Amino acid sequence: MTVNPTHTALWPAPHASGAVAATVHVPGSKSVTNRGLVLAALAAEPGWLRRPLRSRDTLLMAAALRAMGVGIEETVSSSSSVAGGPDGSGEAWRVIPSGLGGPATVDVGNAGTVMRFLPPVAALADGPIRFDGDPRSYERPLHGVIDALRALGARIDDSAVGNPGALPLTVHGGGALEGGQVEIDASSSSQFVSALLLSGARFNQGVEVRHVGSALPSMPHIRMTVDMLRACGAQVDTPEAGGEPNVWRVTPGALLGRDLTVEPDLSNAQPFLAAALITGGRVTIPDWPARTTQPGDALRRIFTEMGGSCELTEQGLTFTGSGSVHGIDVDLSEVGELTPGIAAVAALADSPSTLRGVAHLRLHETDRLAALTKEINELGGDVTETADGLHIRPRTLHGGVFHTYDDHRMATAGAIIGLAVPGVQIENVATTAKTLPDFPELWAGMLGN
Structure with missing residues (x-):
């Protein structure tokens, strides 16, 4: 060390x-805030996040989505004299979806949710989206997302510094992604599964994610992703609901804008x-x-x-x-x-x-x-x-x-x-x-x- x-x-x-x-x-949950931002950015109508967490990871997520063309307006209620107060009360972010586009550069910092959740979003953008971050982010596993997106039809350049399967990388978005079935080994991070599910409803064929490998860590975070997708109107089939073990399916379709209060x-x-x-x-x-x-x-x-x-x-x-x-x-x-x-x-x-x-x-x-x-x-x-x-x-x-x-x-x-x-x-x-x-x-x- x-x-x-x-x-x-x-x-x-x-x-x-x-x-x-x-x-x-x-303050509010980072995991809920960043998932909520991604789902709101991909929705068919504006939505609200109330009492969001304002931290480095969530501000990086918001900045990245803005760079790709998403409108995020921050408001503070008249009853709160401080932006969000000590517990985030009084603050809300209005997310206004728009046509995703580049060129743009995304700073992921060292946030796993940003570096993993946003390349699938970038694949839906029209233009190149470059991802970079802190030195430690280069060492964190990203191959599950990169390999899966390529299998689903995305064009990704991760050869800039001779470190394939990791940052920095550029996603050359074509405005849409075909989607379909994909196998990944998510044993190093459940975020690989969540990343594909969050954007899957916007893929032409939806997405079927099949985990092949040792036991998945952090299953509650995948359940969080599924619950939040369903709350936005997505149809999601899961192993817990009688589906195949280690297989998740998201049907293609529009996502609803939500009024979400962050826990x-x-x-x-x-x-x-x-x-x-x-x-x-x-x-x-x-x-x-x-x-x-x-x-x-x-x-x-x-x-x-x-x-x-x-x-x-x-x-x-x-x-x-x-x-x-x-x-x-x-x-x-x-x-x-x-x-x-x-x-x-x-x-x-x-x-x-x-x-x-x-x-x-x-x-x-x-x-x-x-x-x-x-x-x-x-x-x-x-x-x-x-x-x-x-x-x-x-x-x-x-x-x-x-x-x-x-x-x-x-x-x-x-x-x-x-x-x-x-x-x-x-x-x-x-x-x-x-x-x-x-x-x-x-x-x-x-x-x-």
């Missing part, structure tokens, strides 16, 4: 002097729930949905098994710590993005933990398994990488620098440890702006600082 020398600013992680007691308004990002609620767990305190997250496809909903079960309790009411979720934190043996294959926060809590537990099913995290914003092992161990921990996860034996930790590798979930993991361990300093906490703007302020507010 290497540290980015351009992001060496250190943030002293606040240490909790006692049990936390707070209500935290978590709070439940995965971004993780550090705040963890704070209640490890301090024996209580944290309430307003507007926690009773039914959701977000992977973060699994935190209710996982953190309860690790020593807390929760109550879900019409007002939201209240999580209460018991004063004890227990280790856990858990398969996180469907909810891999929760691994850094769970690992941080496990490092503070009273018994060992085994986190399984997350080998694909080696291909995320950074190699999260190697990064967590290195950073927790350098604070005195005892973490061992396994073939598909981590084994964590609790040890007495000490202060030190916790590097983040430009990964927002590494930063919040370090902040969790810092609550219980004095002297932890987080390198480049600003990377949390990728999906959780103003995290340091929210964290300090939770602690009453």
